Amino acid sequence: MSPAASPAANPAAGGPGSSPVPPGPATPPAPTALPRLGGPARLGEQPRRAFVAQIMGLPMSLHVRGPAARGPEVAEAAEATFAALRADHELFSTYRESSQVSRIRRGDLRLSDAHPRVRRVAALCEQARQRTGGAFSAWLPDATGAPAFDPTGLVKGWAAEQAFTALGRRLARLGPHDALLSAGGDVIVACTRTDTPDWQIGIEDPRDRSRLLLTVPLRRGAIATSGTAARGQHIRDPATGSPPAGLLSATVVSPSLTWADVYATAAYVRGPTAAPWLTTLPNHAAILIHPDGTLHTLP
């Protein structure tokens, strides 16, 4: 279980909040952390357990597969994963008056004086703005229309990826295990077992959330979808301030959940110009769903 990627592929790793960690004893170093799709048919059943918590206003679903899945160590590891996510919520929530991000928004705290994790996220937001040609931005108009620091669009995926990476290190001590974390529909998986089926990720139909349009088998990597179905229109185009139009949803498969999330948002914002842009991203795949229901898969 080593979701840590090369620096270029996963800027979320190796930030001030994380330290380089050698692979666990039972985990051969993965050649890369690029997404691995497809694979063997069902070979054997491993014990499995799901954990659910509500954090950052999102349901966090954590699944672990392997011999210790139903044991106390995995339950502890799951609790630690959720604790890490709650800690990030304390730092980043725009709804909590006392969070560092709220203080930055009010002008009570300078970014340069903020917690290293906040500064790390701010740097990633800037990188995201550049990589998406401005389609993703952490500077969005507040209630008064003035641009204010709001890294929410990146934090969810980043925090989940960080917590998941730490979980992988804990699980590695227990021998080969597979894990999956869904943060409100953005999913990251890793497998260190070789006798398990791929995780099957269903991509929902944005027109009917009770339906799935297709499945993506995944052993390592992340999938994020951006669209309007769940929360109504909550995404704004940083360039125009208006809700984007042109796609019902955009799903990105990436080595990194942070970037899957950012790129899915950017693709959704870009709408009609998403496809040519997405094809310029190496090691990424995408599924765009158009208003007439047609599916467009890339590359």
Add this chain to the structure above:
Amino acid sequence: MRRIAIAVLSTISALVLLFSYHTSTNSQPAAAGPGTARSAGTAGGAASTTSAPPDPTTSSTPAAGSTSSAGSPAAAGTAGTYTGDAVATRWGPVQVEITVQDGKITAAAAIQYPQGNHRDEEINAYAVPMLNQETIQAQSADIDAVSGATITSSGYIESLQSAIDKAQL
């Protein structure tokens, strides 16, 4: 039409490469799950009908060539091994070798990769989601997670994810 053909072709190379990735890293014999080997290229209906790899007669499938079972761990019985022509992709030339049994690919290996990069990276550069629309309704019980527009805590209880989680708690 030509664009679609090219898309399908590169998709096949992708699938083949992906499968070979599995064979090269897993200690298990290659089990290139024929059930998941359905892929599609571009938009909706037309492309989703291209059930690519299992049909060795498709022009975009590597053409039949030398037969040998060497390097094909899953080959058994009547399996035939086919070496395709080198195909130019936007990542560089790719040449693949597949083992076909009962019209399905049971093993695959890439014997020529785009140059200049690490092999695993190249393989993964072809990380094409494998669409499985035909079986989705029937197999929704096997889904592990749902990716969609963000669900909120309040919406969770009615979500498919919640049903999946409940079965495993």
